[in-house]
Each structure stands twice: as structure tokens, then as C-alpha cells.
Amino acid sequence: MASIADYYAGKNVLITGATGFMGKVLVEKLLRSCPEVRTLYLLVRPKAGQSMQERVSDMMKCKLFDRVREDNPDFHQKIVPISSELTQPALAISPEDVERLTSCVNIIFHCAATIRFDEPLKHALQLNVIATQQLLSLAQQMHHLQAFIHISTAYANCNRRHIDEIIYPPPVEPKKLIDSLEWMEDSIVRDITPRLIGERPNTYTYTKALAECVVQRESSKLSIGIIRPSIVGASWQEPFPGWIDNFNGPSGVFIAAGKGILRTMRANNDAVADLIPVDVVINLTLAAGWYTAVHRLTFPPAALVYNCTTGGINPFHWGEIEHHVMSSFKRNPLEQAFRRPNANITSNYLMNQYWILVSHKFPALIYDLYLRLSGQKPQMMRIFNRLHKAIGLLEYFSSQDWEWNSENMSMLMSHLSPEDRKTFNFDVRQLNWPEYIENYCIGTKKYVLNEDMSDIPAARQHLRKLRNIRYTFNTLLLVFIWRVFIARSQMARNIWYFVVSLCFKFLSYFRASSTLTN
Ligand SMILES: CCCCCCCCCCCCCCCCCC(=O)SCCNC(=O)CCNC(=O)[C@H](O)C(C)(C)COP(=O)(O)OP(=O)(O)OC[C@H]1O[C@@H](n2cnc3c(N)ncnc32)[C@H](O)[C@@H]1OP(=O)(O)O
Ligand SMILES: NC(=O)C1=CN([C@@H]2O[C@H](COP(=O)(O)OP(=O)(O)OC[C@H]3O[C@@H](n4cnc5c(N)ncnc54)[C@H](OP(=O)(O)O)[C@@H]3O)[C@@H](O)[C@H]2O)C=CC1
Structure with missing residues (x-):
């Protein structure tokens, strides 16, 4: 069997969500470890006054691509941005681009999604489900397609405690929901959303579950792999330790704790913190693309699901995370901290409310009073209100445990050559958590807050x-x-x-x- 890099040699790859956190790491790794890949077609939309071309050029200038730039200064020639707004009919891809893509794409990685927990249902459905459906229709027109890899989430079925590598029946028939929401006013949709999502905590996990179902329905016509990462964190090893560029998931919590703003949060000390480094997810994704394509003729017509998690293999707990995050920020403090970093997690609701009052609201009130008296605009209470909203949305995930079966991850690893196992390492047994958390915290300082280590x-x-x-x-x-x-x-x-x-x-x-x- 060809090695992973050999397989990608000469292939044309289509990527959605390439400007996002995981998409960027995917593009970087493909270019660096599969240097013979022919072309990466990136579906990108213009945003914030920038054309898609400008956005992709900016992306390629970012530090993440330093190693690729060193190896091949002309790497940008392999990247072709394609204008696409995924929420529009036919993904708003021009007929010429459709022609181009259908005639040459060999593999699709579908990463784009809205990952906001407070997204209105209609929009989450539009992007996470309908856009996926449209991309699958496009995929069916592709003459040389060998694999379609869909990035889902390990929490798509978070209403269950034990999650196997199968696609569970959807909470509702996706087509019925799409048809009924189409004519409903936004205010009505907002009112019925809690009833619809049921035991799931947000529209994100709900629509990701529906998307899996939509993807599965096409598995008789396409070779499909579904990757379900848990909580994706900073990179572990590649292209360098600690790469992170956003406030999502635990990163915002770590930063708020490092700045001394966050002092208390509801989380279960003994619950498994199922963090997974972004480079592990991407290595697994590329390996799954290779495996799906190579075995496309021998697979039964069913999508192979990979639960990409750490809890069952190398568990680490929220209590331990708290300890290591705090000690890391004491060794490598963030600039201009509000107070000394000292955050505690508790599963006790009343205790948490007490500490919110004493350690969040009271200091914020005093600080705002000081700002007012010195003629400045008060801001601390506003910051805390936003923080409380954000952690309120995360607490569901930090207060309980899930068990994921990750046999397909082990199966895939067993099919890799020793060389590929090193180049596309997703063996999380080797992950040293304290070292990883230290690099993660330093990464938030260097790459999210752009702070200098010399300070x-x-x-x-x-x-x-x-x-x-x-x-x-x-x-x-x-x-x-x-x-x-x-x-x-x-x-x-x-x-x-x-x-x-x-x-x-x-x-x-x-x-x-x-x-x-x-
Ligand atoms: C010691 C600690 C111990 C820790 C232990 C406990 C840790 C628990 C952590 C649990 C994590 C669980 C995650 C579960 C993930 C599920 C996995 C996935 O599939 S999906 C993946 C997971 N998905 C997610 O994680 C999505 C969750 N996020 C959301 O849903 C929304 O961001 C929101 C509702 C929280 C805020 O909405 P809204 O108020 O409208 O605000 P905007 O979004 O518009 O941002 C405005 C600006 O603020 C910036 N900024 C943002 N956050 C923070 C922050 N914390 N701070 C500072 N700044 C922050 C932001 O960059 C932006 O800046 P700019 O661009 O304007 O310059
Ligand atoms: N981060 C995490 O912890 C986890 C993520 N996942 C999954 O991984 C995938 C990637 O997540 P992540 O990289 O973190 O997310 P990001 O929010 O960083 O990236 C989302 C990507 O989707 C693109 N996108 C969003 N809306 C549109 C649109 N209307 N048209 C075109 N493109 C659009 C964004 O483009 P633009 O730059 O234009 O906004 C961006 O490139 C998602 O499918 C997510 O569900 C799964 C588990 C955990």
C-alpha cells in the first residue's frame, strides 16, 4: 500500500473552512508533509472588507506557515482560492469553478461550520446541515473523487454517555426540519429551539448530529470518513508546540484565568477533560483521507466514523488542568494581569455563585468605581458579564464525563507504516499532559495575545x-x-x-x- 505522502502526490484536494483554526493546520500539514500534492482548492468567502484572495494571502503569511515557507518558498502556487459563500444556493460557486472542481478534485475535507454555541438555529442549520448537503451534491458530480472527509464533533451525540463509532438516528428528520423552518419567522424559531434541541445543550451539537445523518445518506454513492474530535486545543508538536489562534473552548478560559480575571468556574475536578491537540486531529484526518480513498472499492457502503478523543486512552482531568494552567501562568505570566492568577473550579453551584460575587463582581465594582472617579469609562463589569455568558455556555462540557469508543483510531494506526506513524502521529498515549498544558498556555500568550516572551x-x-x-x-x-x-x-x-x-x-x-x- 502507498504511504500517505505518496498517495497525496499529484492529488487535487478541496478544503472548506481553510481559514479557520483547524483548516489552517490542515493546509499547512498537507503542504509540509505531502510536498508532492498537486493543488489545494480552498473554498473561501470575502469577509470584513477583504477579498478572498487577500484573506488567503494573509493566511499564508502567518507564522504557522514558517516551516513550509522554509522548505518551499513557492508553496503558495499550490493554493487556489475559490470564492464560495456556503450559506448561499449552490454554495455560490461560479459555473466555471464548478466545472474546474468537478473535473479534477480527488479528495474533499469539509471543515467549515459555525461552532458558536449561541448560533440561531436557522443559521446553524443553513451552514452545518444544508451547506453539507450541497457540498455532497457537488461531490457526486466530481468525476475523480476518491474520498469525502467530514469533520464532525465528538459532542454531536452528547445526549448519550457512551458514544460508539456509529451514526445514531437523528433527533429529527433533517429534511422535515429544513422544510418547516423555511417558512417560520425567526422569533418563532427562537421560541421553539429549546424544545427541538431537547437534551443537547446548543444548536451547534444539534445541527452537527443532523449533518452526520445527511452525510451518511450519501455513503452508498461516495467513500466517506467522519472525524469526531473532542475539544480541540493548541498543537502538541507540529508545526511547533502550542500553536493556537482563537479564544474558543478552553483557550478563552485559560487566558481569562491567566489574566487573573476568572477566579471561579463550574467544572467537575474528577471529570475527564477530553482535550485533543489540533495536530493530532489533522494527522488523523489526513490518514483517514488516505485510508478511505485506498479502500474505497473494498468498503461496504457505510461511512467510517473515527472518534478522535483522548479520555479512553490517556485520561486527564479538569482538576489537573486547573492545577497545571495556574502553575504555568505563574511561571510565565501574561502581561498586565488584573489580579494574580488564582482560579478554582468547583462542581458546587452555591459555592460558585458565592465566589462569583466575592471574586468577580465585588472587585469589578471597585475597579469600575476607581475608573469612574478617575474620569474613565467603567468596563470591568461589562467584561465580567461577557465572561459569565461564555463560561455559562462551556460548563455543560466541563461538568460531566463521556466515554467514547475509539477503536477505529487504533485500527487506522495499525494500518500505517512505521514511517507514517511518525510523520502523521496521532498516538495520544505519548502525550505528556503537563508539558502539553505548559506549551498551550505559552501558546495563548504568544499567538493569541501576541505578547513577547522577553516581557x-x-x-x-x-x-x-x-x-x-x-x-x-x-x-x-x-x-x-x-x-x-x-x-x-x-x-x-x-x-x-x-x-x-x-x-x-x-x-x-x-x-x-x-x-x-x-
Ligand atoms: C484555570 C482554568 C481551568 C479550566 C477548567 C475548565 C475549562 C472548561 C472549558 C470547557 C470547554 C468545552 C468546549 C466544548 C467544545 C465542544 C467541542 C466542539 O465541537 S466546538 C468548538 C468550541 N466552540 C466554542 O468554543 C465556541 C464558543 N464561543 C461562542 O459560542 C461565542 O464566542 C460566545 C457565545 C462565547 C461569545 O459570543 P459573543 O459575546 O458574541 O462574542 P464573540 O464570539 O463575537 O467574540 C467577540 C470578541 O471577544 C473575543 N472573545 C471571545 N471569547 C473570549 C474569551 N473567553 N476571552 C476573551 N476574549 C474572548 C473574540 O475573539 C472576539 O474578538 P474580536 O474578533 O472581536 O477581536
Ligand atoms: N474547535 C474545536 O474545538 C472543534 C471543532 N470541530 C469541528 O471542526 C471544524 C473546524 O472547526 P474550527 O476550525 O475550530 O472552526 P473555525 O470557526 O475556526 O473555522 C470555521 C471555518 O468555517 C468557515 N465558514 C464559516 N461560515 C462560512 C460560510 N458561510 N461560508 C464559507 N465558509 C464559512 C470559516 O470561514 P471564515 O474565516 O470566512 O469565517 C472558517 O474557515 C468544524 O466543523 C467544527 O465543528 C469539532 C470538534 C471540536
Whole structure:
């Protein structure tokens, strides 16, 4: 059997979502580890005043592509952006581009999706389900297509505790839902959304489950692989450790904790934190593309599902994540922290509410008061409100456990040559979590916040200043409370004098014993 790189040699690959977090890593890895790949067609839309061409040029300038640029400065010649808005009929691809794609594409990687947890159902359905359906129709017109790889999520079936590598019956017939939402006003859709999504926490997981069903329906006509990653985090090894470029999932939580803003969050210390590094997901995706294509004639007509998770193989827990994130940010602090990093997770609702009041709202109120008094615009309460909204949406995932069967991941690994196992490594047994989390935190600092590592001494100095402010504040508060208390109660006064005299006795004892030993 050809090696993975040999298989991709001379192939034309179509990628959706290439400008996103995972799409970029996929493009980079294909160019670097499969240098003979012929052309990467990227479906991209113009956005924020930039044409699709400008967006792709910007993307290729990013640091992620440094290694590819070193190996092949002309790598951009292999990239062909195709204008496409996935929410439009026929994906808004021009007839000439359709012609071009149908005549030459060999493999499709479908990464595009809306991953927002608060997306209105109609829009999530449009992008995650209808666009997938349209892409599948396009795929069927392709004369040389060998594999269609769909990126789903391990949480598509999060209403179940144990999740096998199968496609479960959809919560509703996708076509029926599409037809009924078409004529409904947005306000009605908003009202019925909680009833529709049922036990799922958001429209994202719901529409991703529907998308899997839509994909499966085409599996008799196309060779399909479905990748279900869990919580995708920074890169583990490639192209360098710690690559991350967004606030999604745990990254925003880590940053908020590192900045000393987030002090408490609802999460289960003992629940498995099913994080998976982005490079692992991409290596598995490329290997699955190769396997699906090579075995396309021998497969039964069913899509092969790969649960791409770590929990069953190399488990790590939210409590451990908290510990390592905190110690990492103490060693490598973020600039201009609001307070010293000290976040705690708790599964107790009341405890969490108490700490939100004491450690979030109270300091925010004081800081906003200070800003107001100094003639500036108050902002801290607004930041906290946004933070509370974001963590409120994540808590569902950090408060419970799921069990994923990942046999297909092991099966795929067993089919790789020793060389491919190194080049496209997705063996998460080798993952050293403390080291990974350290690099992840440094990655958020360097690549998300664009902070310079040379500023770490100044950031440490800032933390020492914050510590001193806290000590001073606590001491003043203690003295103030005791003074007020002592003035009113004889018993408190007696305790106060007792404690003070005890301290004096200890001091004189230590002074005397140190004089004797000298
Ligand atoms: C010590 C810690 C211990 C930790 C332990 C606990 C950790 C728990 C973590 C659990 C994670 C679970 C994730 C589960 C993932 C499921 C997997 C997937 O399939 S799917 C993948 C997972 N999918 C997701 O994770 C999606 C979740 N995200 C959302 O749904 C939305 O972003 C939102 C509703 C949270 C906020 O909506 P909205 O208010 O409309 O705000 P916008 O979005 O419009 O952003 C506006 C601006 O703010 C920026 N920014 C954003 N967040 C943060 C932040 N935290 N901070 C700072 N900044 C942040 C953002 O960059 C933007 O900047 P700019 O571009 O304007 O310059
Ligand atoms: N990140 C995670 O933790 C996980 C992600 N996944 C899945 O992985 C895939 C990729 O996720 P990720 O990279 O994190 O997501 P991102 O949000 O970073 O990227 C989404 C991509 O989809 C594109 N896209 C969105 N809307 C449209 C549209 N209307 N027309 C054309 N393109 C569009 C975006 O393009 P543009 O730049 O123009 O917005 C972007 O390239 C998704 O399918 C997601 O469900 C699964 C599990 C976990």
C-alpha cells in the first residue's frame, strides 16, 4: 500500500473552512508533509472588507506557515482560492469553478461550520446541515473523487454517555426540519429551539448530529470518513508546540484565568477533560483521507466514523488542568494581569455563585468605581458579564464525563507504516499532559495575545506588585475589622490581647533560643 505522502502526490484536494483554526493546520500539514500534492482548492468567502484572495494571502503569511515557507518558498502556487459563500444556493460557486472542481478534485475535507454555541438555529442549520448537503451534491458530480472527509464533533451525540463509532438516528428528520423552518419567522424559531434541541445543550451539537445523518445518506454513492474530535486545543508538536489562534473552548478560559480575571468556574475536578491537540486531529484526518480513498472499492457502503478523543486512552482531568494552567501562568505570566492568577473550579453551584460575587463582581465594582472617579469609562463589569455568558455556555462540557469508543483510531494506526506513524502521529498515549498544558498556555500568550516572551520579567514584577497590594489590602482590612470589633466587645478584646501576647511570647522564645545557640 502507498504511504500517505505518496498517495497525496499529484492529488487535487478541496478544503472548506481553510481559514479557520483547524483548516489552517490542515493546509499547512498537507503542504509540509505531502510536498508532492498537486493543488489545494480552498473554498473561501470575502469577509470584513477583504477579498478572498487577500484573506488567503494573509493566511499564508502567518507564522504557522514558517516551516513550509522554509522548505518551499513557492508553496503558495499550490493554493487556489475559490470564492464560495456556503450559506448561499449552490454554495455560490461560479459555473466555471464548478466545472474546474468537478473535473479534477480527488479528495474533499469539509471543515467549515459555525461552532458558536449561541448560533440561531436557522443559521446553524443553513451552514452545518444544508451547506453539507450541497457540498455532497457537488461531490457526486466530481468525476475523480476518491474520498469525502467530514469533520464532525465528538459532542454531536452528547445526549448519550457512551458514544460508539456509529451514526445514531437523528433527533429529527433533517429534511422535515429544513422544510418547516423555511417558512417560520425567526422569533418563532427562537421560541421553539429549546424544545427541538431537547437534551443537547446548543444548536451547534444539534445541527452537527443532523449533518452526520445527511452525510451518511450519501455513503452508498461516495467513500466517506467522519472525524469526531473532542475539544480541540493548541498543537502538541507540529508545526511547533502550542500553536493556537482563537479564544474558543478552553483557550478563552485559560487566558481569562491567566489574566487573573476568572477566579471561579463550574467544572467537575474528577471529570475527564477530553482535550485533543489540533495536530493530532489533522494527522488523523489526513490518514483517514488516505485510508478511505485506498479502500474505497473494498468498503461496504457505510461511512467510517473515527472518534478522535483522548479520555479512553490517556485520561486527564479538569482538576489537573486547573492545577497545571495556574502553575504555568505563574511561571510565565501574561502581561498586565488584573489580579494574580488564582482560579478554582468547583462542581458546587452555591459555592460558585458565592465566589462569583466575592471574586468577580465585588472587585469589578471597585475597579469600575476607581475608573469612574478617575474620569474613565467603567468596563470591568461589562467584561465580567461577557465572561459569565461564555463560561455559562462551556460548563455543560466541563461538568460531566463521556466515554467514547475509539477503536477505529487504533485500527487506522495499525494500518500505517512505521514511517507514517511518525510523520502523521496521532498516538495520544505519548502525550505528556503537563508539558502539553505548559506549551498551550505559552501558546495563548504568544499567538493569541501576541505578547513577547522577553516581557516575562516585567509581567512577574507586575504580579509581585499585585501580591503586595493584596497583602496590604488584607492587612488593612483585618486591622480595620478587629478595631471596630474590639471597640464593641470585651470578649473580642480579650482574644485580641491573648493573640498579641502569644505572638510576643513566641518572639521572645525564638530570640532567646537563637542567642543560646550562638
Ligand atoms: C484555570 C482554568 C481551568 C479550566 C477548567 C475548565 C475549562 C472548561 C472549558 C470547557 C470547554 C468545552 C468546549 C466544548 C467544545 C465542544 C467541542 C466542539 O465541537 S466546538 C468548538 C468550541 N466552540 C466554542 O468554543 C465556541 C464558543 N464561543 C461562542 O459560542 C461565542 O464566542 C460566545 C457565545 C462565547 C461569545 O459570543 P459573543 O459575546 O458574541 O462574542 P464573540 O464570539 O463575537 O467574540 C467577540 C470578541 O471577544 C473575543 N472573545 C471571545 N471569547 C473570549 C474569551 N473567553 N476571552 C476573551 N476574549 C474572548 C473574540 O475573539 C472576539 O474578538 P474580536 O474578533 O472581536 O477581536
Ligand atoms: N474547535 C474545536 O474545538 C472543534 C471543532 N470541530 C469541528 O471542526 C471544524 C473546524 O472547526 P474550527 O476550525 O475550530 O472552526 P473555525 O470557526 O475556526 O473555522 C470555521 C471555518 O468555517 C468557515 N465558514 C464559516 N461560515 C462560512 C460560510 N458561510 N461560508 C464559507 N465558509 C464559512 C470559516 O470561514 P471564515 O474565516 O470566512 O469565517 C472558517 O474557515 C468544524 O466543523 C467544527 O465543528 C469539532 C470538534 C471540536
